[in-house]
Amino acid sequence: MKRFTGLLLSVLAVIVLAVIPLISGKASTREAMFTILMAIALASSLNMLLGYTGYVSFGHIVFFGVGGYAGFYTLTVLGWNLWLSMLVGGATAALLAYLLGKSILRLRGAYFALATIGVNEAMRALVNNMDFLGGPIGMTMKFSVYNEYGGAANALWLVYWVLSGIALLVVIVSYLVKRSKFGLGLMAIREDEDAAEVMGVRAPSAKTWSYVLSAVFPGLIGMLFFFKNGNIEPGDAFRLHLSIELIVMVMLGGFGTVLGPVLGAGVYQQLRKLLLTSPVFKNIQLAVAGVLLLLIILFIPTGAVGWLRRRFPRLRRVLE
Amino acid sequence: MPYVGTRSTWLLLVPHKPKPTELDGNIELFCIKEGTVRRTYVWTALLLVLALVMAACGGTSGTTETTAAPNTTAAPGTTAASGTTAAPSGEMKTLKIGFTTSITGKYNTESTRQDNGLQLWMDDVNAAGGITLSDGTVLKFEAVSYDDESNKDRVQELYTKLATDDDADFLISPYSSGLTAASAVIAEQYGKVMITTGAASDSVYTQGYTGVYQVYTPSSRYLTSSVDLLGSLDPSAKKIAFVYENSNFSTGVAEAAKAYAESNGYEVVLYEGYDPDTQDFSAFINKIEASGPDAILGGGHFQDGSAFARQLYEKKIPVKFVSLLVAPPEPSFSELGDAAVGVAGPSQWEPLVKFTEDAAMAAGADWIGLTGDEFVAEYQAAYGEEPSYHAAGGYAAGLLLQYAIQKADSTDADAIKAALDATNLMTFFGDLKFDTSPDHHGLQIGHDMVVVQWQKADGGLQKQIVWPESGATAAPLYPLGQ
Numbered sequence: 001m002k003r004f005t006g007l008l009l010s011v012l013a014v015i016v017l018a019v020i021p022l023i024s025g026k027a028s029t030r031e032a033m034f035t036i037l038m039a040i041a042l043a044s045s046l047n048m049l050l051g052y053t054g055y056v057s058f059g060h061i062v063f064f065g066v067g068g069y070a071g072f073y074t075l076t077v078l079g080w081n082l083w084l085s086m087l088v089g090g091a092t093a094a095l096l097a098y099l100l101g102k103s104i105l106r107l108r109g110a111y112f113a114l115a116t117i118g119v120n121e122a123m124r125a126l127v128n129n130m131d132f133l134g135g136p137i138g139m140t141m142k143f144s145v146y147n148e149y150g151g152a153a154n155a156l157w158l159v160y161w162v163l164s165g166i167a168l169l170v171v172i173v174s175y176l177v178k179r180s181k182f183g184l185g186l187m188a189i190r191e192d193e194d195a196a197e198v199m200g201v202r203a204p205s206a207k208t209w210s211y212v213l214s215a216v217f218p219g220l221i222g223m224l225f226f227f228k229n230g231n232i233e234p235g236d237a238f239r240l241h242l243s244i245e246l247i248v249m250v251m252l253g254g255f256g257t258v259l260g261p262v263l264g265a266g267v268y269q270q271l272r273k274l275l276l277t278s279p280v281f282k283n284i285q286l287a288v289a290g291v292l293l294l295l296i297i298l299f300i301p302t303g304a305v306g307w308l309r310r311r312f313p314r315l316r317r318v319l320e
Numbered sequence: 321m322p323y324v325g326t327r328s329t330w331l332l333l334v335p336h337k338p339k340p341t342e343l344d345g346n347i348e349l350f351c352i353k354e355g356t357v358r359r360t361y362v363w364t365a366l367l368l369v370l371a372l373v374m375a376a377c378g379g380t381s382g383t384t385e386t387t388a389a390p391n392t393t394a395a396p397g398t399t400a401a402s403g404t405t406a407a408p409s410g411e412m413k414t415l416k417i418g419f420t421t422s423i424t425g426k427y428n429t430e431s432t433r434q435d436n437g438l439q440l441w442m443d444d445v446n447a448a449g450g451i452t453l454s455d456g457t458v459l460k461f462e463a464v465s466y467d468d469e470s471n472k473d474r475v476q477e478l479y480t481k482l483a484t485d486d487d488a489d490f491l492i493s494p495y496s497s498g499l500t501a502a503s504a505v506i507a508e509q510y511g512k513v514m515i516t517t518g519a520a521s522d523s524v525y526t527q528g529y530t531g532v533y534q535v536y537t538p539s540s541r542y543l544t545s546s547v548d549l550l551g552s553l554d555p556s557a558k559k560i561a562f563v564y565e566n567s568n569f570s571t572g573v574a575e576a577a578k579a580y581a582e583s584n585g586y587e588v589v590l591y592e593g594y595d596p597d598t599q600d601f602s603a604f605i606n607k608i609e610a611s612g613p614d615a616i617l618g619g620g621h622f623q624d625g626s627a628f629a630r631q632l633y634e635k636k637i638p639v640k641f642v643s644l645l646v647a648p649p650e651p652s653f654s655e656l657g658d659a660a661v662g663v664a665g666p667s668q669w670e671p672l673v674k675f676t677e678d679a680a681m682a683a684g685a686d687w688i689g690l691t692g693d694e695f696v697a698e699y700q701a702a703y704g705e706e707p708s709y710h711a712a713g714g715y716a717a718g719l720l721l722q723y724a725i726q727k728a729d730s731t732d733a734d735a736i737k738a739a740l741d742a743t744n745l746m747t748f749f750g751d752l753k754f755d756t757s758p759d760h761h762g763l764q765i766g767h768d769m770v771v772v773q774w775q776k777a778d779g780g781l782q783k784q785i786v787w788p789e790s791g792a793t794a795a796p797l798y799p800l801g802q
Contacts, residue, residue, distance in 0.1 A: 028485045031477040125595075128566050136566040136593070137521075140501060143508055143528040152509040229472060230527065231501040233568055236472045276474070277481070282467055286424055 006320025007175040010259045014040065014171055017266065018164035027153075030160050032273060034228075039265035041167040041221055043249040044174050044258075049214040050247065051256035052183055053207055054190030055105070056113045058243055059120030060218065063093040065237030066123060067219025068226040069133055075227065076141050077132075082149065086162075086223045093219025094212050101208030108193065117240065124238040138233035159228050163221065170217050175258045175320060177213065186210050187256070252296060254303025258320045263304055410456025415731060417442070417721070418464045418488025420478050420503070422495055425470025430710045431495035434518050436703050437714025438492060439463065444690070444698070445722055454729050461718075468494050472502050479506040488512070489731060492717055493532075495710070497521030497539075497568055504532050513724075513736050516762075517717040518710055521572055525755070525763040531733065533740050533754055534764040535717050539569055542666050542769065543577035543617050546643035547584060549664070549771050549787040550615050553798045557614035557640055561590035563604050563628070565620020570645055574618060581617075589613050598624055601631045608637055619644030619665070626656060633659035640799030649772055651706055654781040662800040664773040664786065668709040669716075669749050671696045672785050672793050673770055680746035688726075689719045692748040716749035773797060 017037060021030035046060050071089030074080040080088070104115040128136050149155035177183040185206045188196035197203050226232040245268070253264025271292065275285035300307045309316050419438070422431035442461045445451065450460040464486045466478045475494060482488045483506060491507050493500040493516035500519035504527070507514035513531045516524070520539040524532065550557055560581050564574040571593060578588055589611040592604060608616060616632070616639050619625035625647030632642065633656075641664070647653050648665030673692060680687035690698070695715060699707040723745055728735035744766070745752045753766025771787035775797050784794035 026484060028477075028481040031480040035474060035477050128595075136571045137523070137568045138498075140523045140527055142526075143505070152505065156509070228505075229476065229502045230505040231498070231523070233498050235567075236498065239471065241471075242473065273474075273477075276469075277466055277478075282423070285467065286469075 003179070004175075005318055006179075006258065007172065009318055010171045010175065010262050010320070011168065013259070013262050013266070014164070014168050018161075018167070021160070027156070030157065034160055034163060035273070036266050036269045037163055037167045038221055038225065039246070039249060039269045040262050041163070041170045042218055043246050043253070043261035043265040044167075044170045045214045045217040046246050047214075047250050047255060047257075047261040048174055048177060048186075049210055050250055051260070052178065052186040052190065053210045055207065055211075056247070057116045057211075057214075058113050058247070059116035059118070059240065060214070060246060061240065061243040062116075062120040062123050062238060063097060063215040063218040064222040064225070064242075065120075065127075065234075066096055066222070067093040068222030068232055068237050069127060070219075071223030072139055072141070072226050072232045073133060075145070075223075076139055082223075082227060085227075086220050089223035090216045090220040093215045093222070097212045097215030098208060101211040105204065105207045105211060120238050120240060120243065124234050127234045127237070134232075136234060138231060138236075140231040141227070143230070156228060159224050163224055166217060166220055166224075171258060171262060173213070174261075177210075178258060178320065182206065182209070190256075248293060250303075252293065252303055254305030254307070254309075257303070257305045257309070260303050260305040267304075410452070410458055412450075412458050412460070413731075414460045414462050415490065416464050416486060416488040417461055417490050417492060417718075418479070418482030418486055419492035420466050420468035420475060420482075420494045420499075422470040422499075423467035425468075427470040427495045427499075430518060430708075431470070433708055433710040434495050434714035435465070437699070437707065437711035437716075438718050439714075440699060440702055440711075441689075441715045441718030441722075443702075445718070451722060451725055453725075459725065459731065464488055468499060470496075470499075472499060475499050475502040476506055479503045480510075483507070483510040483512055490515070490721055492714075493517060493519050495519070497524060500524055501527075504529055507532060511733055513721075513733055513740070515717040515720055517713040521569060522576075522760075522763065523572070525760050528758065528761070530761055531737055532762045533720070534762055535713055535720060535749070535752065535767070536668055537764055537767045537769045539572040540576035542573040542645060543643065544580045545666060545769055545771050545787055546617055546641075546664065547577060547581050547586070549643075549796065550641050551584065552789075553796060554614075554640065558585065559587050559589045559611075559613040560615050560617055561608050561611055561613035561639075562588060562618050563590065563592050563594065563601075563608065563616060564618035564645075565596055565598075565624055566593040567596050567620055570618070570620040573645060577617060594620075594624070596620065596624065599627050601628050602635075604628075605631060605635050605637060608632075608639075609635075613639060615639060615641040615643070617643050619647060621645070622647045622650055622653075625665075626653060629653075629663050630656055630659045642800065643771065648774065649709060649783070651708070651783075654774060654783070657781075660774040660781055661776055662773065662797045664771050664796070666769045667772050668767075668769055669712040670709070670770055670772060670783070670785055671706065672783075673750070673791055675746055675748055675750055683746065683751075685744045685746040685751065686723065686727075687746050688723045689715075689747050695748050712749050716747055716752070719747050719749075720745070720752055 017033055021033050049055050049057055067089030070092035071085035074088045075085040100119060104112060107115055127133055146152040146155040149158050185201040188199060188201050189203050189206060193203055249264040249268045250261050252268055254260030272289055275281040275288055281288055305319055309319050421435040422428050442463060446460050450458045452458050464482060468475050468478060491512050491514040493514060494503055495518035497519045500516050501524050504514060504524055508529045508531060515533050515535060517535040520536045522538045522540050525534060562574050562578055564570045578591060581588060590607055590613060594604060619628060625644045629644060643664040645665060648663050649667035653660055671692060677687040696707060699711060724736045724739040725731060728739040740754060741756045743753055750768060751766035755763040755765050770785050770791060772783050773786045773796060774781050775784050775794060785792055786794060786796040
């Protein structure tokens with residue numbers, strides 16, 4: 001049991017967020033939590049690569065888009081059900097990450113970061129020119145598809161619970177990775193890749209698998225998100241801006257920690273939402289969010305969890 | 321921790337010699353406090369924030385000029401509303417109209433104009449004492465709106481909030497087909513009536529919605545009128561080149577126009593899409609030259625369309641007719657000077673278009689609201705600029721809702737849907753009528769677009785309506801002399 005004290009807070013945070021809509025019973029709360037949980041799951045996935053392995057992936061959203069497209073295609077064109085389509089989305093993203101990992105993870109530092117942006121843009125251009133995926137128009141889904149899942153209202157609740165489950169799973173996987181030998185290998189790579197290799201860490205394969213692991217969940221979530229939206233377009237699927245926001249969330253909470261991305265994503269999205277819907281700030285919300293982030297990152301560069309860990313050593317056992 | 325020996329020996333030391341405060345001997349971020357890695361991260365973080373701030377400024381700075389305008393108009397609206405003294409015996413009810421606008425992001429210009437138009441309608445109807453139902457209830461309107469940032473992330477969240485928390489009675493669509501598609505799912509789910517404006521794509525209306533109604537002429541009919549115009553001008557011109565932007569809207573337009581042209585006996589000699597950020601069209605222009613078309617159709621949005629028109633002019637491509645999307649109807653297109661002369665384009669609405677109550681009577685349609693001239697005058701007084709068709713679309717969406725409520729004599733969603741299904745209306749914006757078949761429910765079938773063309777007049781440039789013939793303000797300039 002003691003082994004899992006570090007996981008407790010993160011799991012608890014996700015569960016509490018997930019059940020809030022049950023208590024309020026309101027659809028608007030559910031939508032707000034959907035945005036937050038999606039960010040948590042995406043940021044935690046990214047953290048497995050960015051935080052543990054130390055490779056900055058600027059174009060991580062490519063897996064979200066690819067998963068969404070693959071799943072949407074099987075759902076609307078081939079007529080598969082949501083669950084199968086979701087698995088297809090996840091598997092496609094993982095496969096792409098594996099192939100990419102084999103090639104571009106040989107690059108280090110800034111070169112890798114640049115390559116990930118290139119991959120995202122290339123994928124967008126590719127999808128734009130694929131007629132069977134709808135090209136620039138994208139694909140749409142009939143409203144009646146929701147009837148198979150108990151009508152639109154039910155379907156949206158269902159999607160929400162599945163997403164909550166995925167968010168929980170990501171957090172648990174993130175913790176297990178961190179505590180495993182595999183995770184230690186990743187962190188060794190982060191600190192000094194050559195030294196890690198000398199120590200017996202198989203850097204290329206470890207990096208590839210961490211890339212795959214961090215790509216599976218965005219693939220699953222992509223499918224869920226676009227199923228909920230009812231349509232998919234290249235511009236929305238491969239939105240670089242969202243990718244950058246994810247990195248900010250991870251940095252904000254504390255990269256390389258399990259709780260950090262959960263905290264960072266939750267706070268960031270809640271902040272954005274408050275600004276967006278507040279009568280005072282809604283016209284300048286992006287500027288205010290930018291300034292706040294600047295202050296936080298200037299003064300607590302290791303993120304909230306990193307700062308707490310350093311400031312209060314006793315907390316280290318629970319703040320993993 | 322002092323730096324001992326080479327980098328790798330230092331790392332070897334870490335598990336054996338942890339900092340006193342370090343637990344478990346894990347290789348943690350903090351045991352390399354003096355390392356360069358952390359510094360790199362700080363710089364990356366700073367860079368990121370800078371990028372976000374710049375994005376924020378980029379979005380908002382564009383807004384300042386446009387959002388400043390409505391503030392000046394808030395006054396007439398409110399004073400007018402408070403000045404109403406009619407106060408009939410019935411109860412007073414304020415209906416909420418919910419929508420999102422793109423205060424930030426790439427749709428800012430169009431979306432702000434659409435919002436301006438809608439606000440103007442709301443001010444007008446409130447100032448006129450609202451809508452009085454037969455049971456004496458007086459209905460007034462108020463807007464609830466949020467920024468959708470021109471992207472889909474929060475559109476559903478915000479529309480759910482509008483439909484539930486804010487309890488909006490009616491919804492208006494965001495600007496653009498993509499955002500509208502996402503919001504329509506929510507509108508339908510909560511059984512709200514949603515009037516869409518600024519969303520031309522046909523695909524939204526093939527998804528089986530029952531409460532979503534389109535004000536704009538759908539994208540499948542955007543360029544077909546240009547084909548008709550070409551046919552009426554010169555039956556011998558048979559070769560068309562399509563060069564269009566690779567985006568949801570323009571590709572939809574080009575696909576439909578190509579099919580239409582081919583079914584009318586035209587030969588499509590070139591059919592090429594370009595990337596949305598394209599500024600250099602020389603590769604496409606070479607292809608156009610090689611294929612020797614009589615007419616060029618296509619374009620996309622303002623930036624690329626203007627660049628395309630200018631480069632066509634500079635390269636002196638010998639074509640007889642050019643019709644482009646979105647850019648030519650914008651007043652600022654005239655800044656191209658001679659390159660703009662003769663360039664035509666479809667427009668949802670133009671200040672010169674005249675629809676009147678008499679015309680409505682003659683056509684057996686209902687009429688509601690003000691005339692085009694009154695709209696232009698009011699809009700100019702309120703916002704200090706000439707209204708574009710986005711603004712007119714916003715106003716028309718409000719008028720349509722007003723009409724449906726009056727017709728249904730109720731605010732019940734089902735009664736209003738029935739009224740909208742049976743709509744046969746003419747406004748300053750043109751005809752409005754909806755497809756009621758289950759496969760295309762809510763698709764606009766009444767409204768027609770006009771074709772405008774820039775022509776030389778009095779030493780300057782003037783935008784003239786050249787199609788349809790019945791509404792033309794000038795004869796088309798044809799063929800383009802090069």
